[in-house]
Amino acid sequence: MNSPATELQPQYNEEHDDTADSSSKGCCSERLNNVCPISIEIPIWSGPTSNISLPGIVPNPHHHTVQSEMLDPLNLRYHIDSFIDPYQSTQCQLTYSDCFLEPQLSQYHLVSGPVPAPPDGSHHNSVSASWCTNEHSLYSMMPGELHKPFPMDHQQFQEGLTEAMSHITHPMVCMVNGGEHLALVNPHQQGPVLLTMESASAQRNDTLTQGKGYEVTVLGTSSQTAGPLYEAQDQPFKKQLPTRNVGMFCDSKSRKPCHCTRSQCLKLYCECFSNGVMCSNCDCSNCHNNAEHEMKRLKAIKWCLGHNPDAFRPKIAGVKSGAVRGWHNKGCNCKRSGCLKRYCECYEANIMCTSGCKCVGCRNYDAGPQTGSKDKIVNAKDKWPVSVITPAVLEGVGDCLFAQAEMAERDTQSPAQAEHMVLCEFGCCLSQIAKTMFEKKTN
DNA sequence: GAGTTTGAAACT
DNA sequence: CAGTTTCAAACTC
Numbered sequence: 001m002n003s004p005a006t007e008l009q010p011q012y013n014e015e016h017d018d019t020a021d022s023s024s025k026g027c028c029s030e031r032l033n034n035v036c037p038i039s040i041e042i043p044i045w046s047g048p049t050s051n052i053s054l055p056g057i058v059p060n061p062h063h064h065t066v067q068s069e070m071l072d073p074l075n076l077r078y079h080i081d082s083f084i085d086p087y088q089s090t091q092c093q094l095t096y097s098d099c100f101l102e103p104q105l106s107q108y109h110l111v112s113g114p115v116p117a118p119p120d121g122s123h124h125n126s127v128s129a130s131w132c133t134n135e136h137s138l139y140s141m142m143p144g145e146l147h148k149p150f151p152m153d154h155q156q157f158q159e160g161l162t163e164a165m166s167h168i169t170h171p172m173v174c175m176v177n178g179g180e181h182l183a184l185v186n187p188h189q190q191g192p193v194l195l196t197m198e199s200a201s202a203q204r205n206d207t208l209t210q211g212k213g214y215e216v217t218v219l220g221t222s223s224q225t226a227g228p229l230y231e232a233q234d235q236p237f238k239k240q241l242p243t244r245n246v247g248m249f250c251d252s253k254s255r256k257p258c259h260c261t262r263s264q265c266l267k268l269y270c271e272c273f274s275n276g277v278m279c280s281n282c283d284c285s286n287c288h289n290n291a292e293h294e295m296k297r298l299k300a301i302k303w304c305l306g307h308n309p310d311a312f313r314p315k316i317a318g319v320k321s322g323a324v325r326g327w328h329n330k331g332c333n334c335k336r337s338g339c340l341k342r343y344c345e346c347y348e349a350n351i352m353c354t355s356g357c358k359c360v361g362c363r364n365y366d367a368g369p370q371t372g373s374k375d376k377i378v379n380a381k382d383k384w385p386v387s388v389i390t391p392a393v394l395e396g397v398g399d400c401l402f403a404q405a406e407m408a409e410r411d412t413q414s415p416a417q418a419e420h421m422v423l424c425e426f427g428c429c430l431s432q433i434a435k436t437m438f439e440k441k442t443n
Numbered sequence: 444g445a446g447t448t449t450g451a452a453a454c455t
Numbered sequence: 456c457a458g459t460t461t462c463a464a465a466c467t468c
Contacts, residue, residue: 258464259464260462261462261463262461262462262463263452263461263462267462268452268453269462269463269464270463271464274452330451332450335449337450337465341448341466342464342465343451343466345451348465
């Protein structure tokens, strides 16, 4: 319907556009010494995007490999780091090394290789790529090369960015320097459109001096109408990663229309907006969550991310993990519904409340064997077994398994031996969890 | 379909 | 960070 309604002034505005470094935390750029990077960072949910299409892959015996399941698709980030050699070049023109990532069967291979000389014979800049997660970062470095920061002017920066963005295959929205600036990248048009380039330019020298460089976060496509912001492009890749659970994640076909009247669909009140999709066939009034109000929408996204970098991340995690179907990242705060009505986000997502919830009088829990029933009202801390298998515990298990895999790789164990090590570690973790659960039950 | 209840998000 | 207000969905009648 989208009929006009009382104009609501959103709270995000220029003075709030100070979201720098919000999304750059935890990335691997700070570990890349002596490098002046331009990086593209893509937080991915609803399946990995291959918005940035990187052709080809070069087998490399030194590459890291990681099982797809080990990567948290919510935290995947793609980096393109620009290596600049001031001794060889007077220009900051990004070129592209043969460093690509490509899904292969159930694994993603991160590879790096020697940097090919540019066609003109000069040897200066190149770009490498890496995947990293919050927990485990994988890097692609070019061995034996020392690179120092090299100052860029506005034009050089834009040229470099343009080159980097040339590998993006369809329109998307990027954040530069972790939210400091926004850029529209449309492969069908020339170069990225930096929305706040002036401020980017004004600060670039300081940034470079600090060795932080420019960081571009892809927020989503600028032309999408009803699909998720981070819609995967190639099916093989998409298949290997978890999808958002129903209720928290909309796709264009199944999502419910919103009925917002006062938020312009530019606040997280709006389910479409919070799910990262534009309104389509909704029953909202004065909707600005559409392509027509692209700029305003981008500002709203930026504002939300500035206040909460996880604003658009799924609220429900671990939806694939078997018996424990998932958990609410923040936990609910229900007081009157007993967490048995759809007001409760946990109940709505068809998951049980956990000790992370702050609900009162919760009835949405697993009472465990021989104890209690749904009629019993409990506090969050007493819930079983989720009081033991907490997100932190699961994360710890993941870390242990990953550490084992790394150790196996470091010790150049055979795949069978590596698998054995990981499974043994998993057994130890399970044993410890079971022990803790038993102790809790008997106390 | 109108009014009420509810809890997350936004605001102070 | 806690308390309050705003908002839109869920629910009731």
